[in-house]
Amino acid sequence: DTEVTQTPKHLVMGMTNKKSLKCEQHMGHRAMYWYKQKAKKPPELMFVYSYEKLSINESVPSRFSPECPNSSLLNLHLHALQPEDSALYLCASSQGRARALAKNIQYFGAGTRLSVL
């Protein structure tokens, strides 16, 4: 089973709202990722957590705040977003930063479609 579950599937929020996206996996993976994808564009990496520690922040604005409470769960807290932040937000996981090449494979969730009004 290579399932990554994201909730909610759709989210509409105003620019003054605070909301959170949730991602869960039960594959024992120790690396988790947030990507942002605009229409007809490839996914763009936002954050990487490795063993529950933030290892990569791709210069993402502070209105996006990631959190990894445990090895199975990843959250993305949203505050004071702009309309241009509307996109599909994808979560992914992989076994971890191990030498074995097979552990590099990232498995994606179905995404959260975010609309900022």
Added chain:
Amino acid sequence: EDQVTQSPEALRLQEGESSSLNCSYTVSGLRGLFWYRQDPGKGPEFLFTLYSAGEEKEKERLKATLTKKESFLHITAPKPEDSATYLCAVQAPGANSKLTFGKGITLSVRP
């Protein structure tokens, strides 16, 4: 900087008409090349990973191959359900598992 270029941008095929999708890449030492399939409004679905030139992987009507500069995704006798966007991504050593994606190829298969 790692770069991935996919061509063509879009491809329309008749059912049963075999073809190939191209992914050219430049990376400072390839740790892995990945192919994903993405349906509209869904997350990318993992298809294949290739690690060294000459490697080939096969799954149903799809076959992925790798050289030192490019990868091909061959589709044999496609069906309408193969219609999707196919994404290619590379991973460089020491890149903390970051994937660099190409822009994708949108495949439409007509019945």
